[in-house]
Amino acid sequence: MAAVGAARGAPAASEVLNLFRSFLKETRKFADYNIREYIKRRTGESFRESRDLDAAAAASAFEFGKKQLEVVRRQSVVYSLYAPRVKNIMELKFQES
Amino acid sequence: MERGGRQLSSMLRGAVLRHLQIPSRPQQGAAGFVGDGWGEAIRRRFFSEEVHSHGTYLNKTEVTDRVLNVVKNFHKVDPSKVSPSSNFQKDLGLDSLDTVEVVMAFEEEFGVEIPDSEADKIVTCADAIDFIASQPQAK
Numbered sequence: 001m002a003a004v005g006a007a008r009g010a011p012a013a014s015e016v017l018n019l020f021r022s023f024l025k026e027t028r029k030f031a032d033y034n035i036r037e038y039i040k041r042r043t044g045e046s047f048r049e050s051r052d053l054d055a056a057a058a059a060s061a062f063e064f065g066k067k068q069l070e071v072v073r074r075q076s077v078v079y080s081l082y083a084p085r086v087k088n089i090m091e092l093k094f095q096e097s
Numbered sequence: 098m099e100r101g102g103r104q105l106s107s108m109l110r111g112a113v114l115r116h117l118q119i120p121s122r123p124q125q126g127a128a129g130f131v132g133d134g135w136g137e138a139i140r141r142r143f144f145s146e147e148v149h150s151h152g153t154y155l156n157k158t159e160v161t162d163r164v165l166n167v168v169k170n171f172h173k174v175d176p177s178k179v180s181p182s183s184n185f186q187k188d189l190g191l192d193s194l195d196t197v198e199v200v201m202a203f204e205e206e207f208g209v210e211i212p213d214s215e216a217d218k219i220v221t222c223a224d225a226i227d228f229i230a231s232q233p234q235a236k
Contacts, residue, residue, distance in 0.1 A: 017197055018213050024201050047194055 010055040011062040019065050020047055026069065029076040033088035039072060153233065155207075160230045164222055167202050171195070184221045196220065207235040 011019075023043045030036040046068075050061045161181055169176040174189050185191045185199060200216045203209075203225055209232050211219070219225050229235050 013193065014217060017193055017217070020194055021197050021201070021213060021216065024198065044194060044198075048192075 010053075010058040016047070016062065019062070019069065022069055023065075023072065026072045026076060030079055031083035032079060033091050035079060037090075154230060155235050157226070157230050160207075160235075161226050163206060164203065164225050164229065167206050168199060168222055171199055171202065179222065181222050181226060186220065200225070203229065207232070209235045 020043065024040065027036055027039045027043065030039065046065070050058065053061055165179055165181065168174055168183070168185075168189070169179050171191075173191060173195055178189060183189055185196045186193070191199065196219075197216070200211060200219050203219075204211050207229050209229065211228070215228060219228060
């Protein structure tokens, strides 16, 4: 039902939010701070750009999003092979004096 | 010599168990532990705290403070508007995507997994506080 709905009309809000959540969960797997923050930012921007699409455009954007999620999944594997040895300075927590 | 070997093996065992985060069960391996001062001391020192931090509910005041802190630190929120009854969308001006991000931030702060069906129900700070206070594995 959900799959048919996505192919024909606009996806339900809950489906979109679940897709967004899946992106963020996948994003956590990237060890490199820069890559991780980039994907997070890019995900948010893309979802917000698609806010006011009509039904047909929203459906194709949703399908595109699902494909992009697979891309992120594959990339998380690739990047895990080249994980940085040291943390980015942005990740370090300094003691406030 | 024999005594030293026993001590060493029970220390190693304590360290390994601690590393694997296996909850302590007094009856398990009791023959090796009971009466062995070192094993007993190590077990009391490390396992009691661990059981405490993994198996009990967090204090509600602490949960409230930490939840509000997470919300206040979210970049789109005006910290002065945050209160336990704040609704993310109506009071704090967040959109539905921001709400998802805030709920993910709660997951990271408390080390819990919030299933999609529960995450959709969290729309106010109070919802988040209640959910986390009901999770024994929250830390």
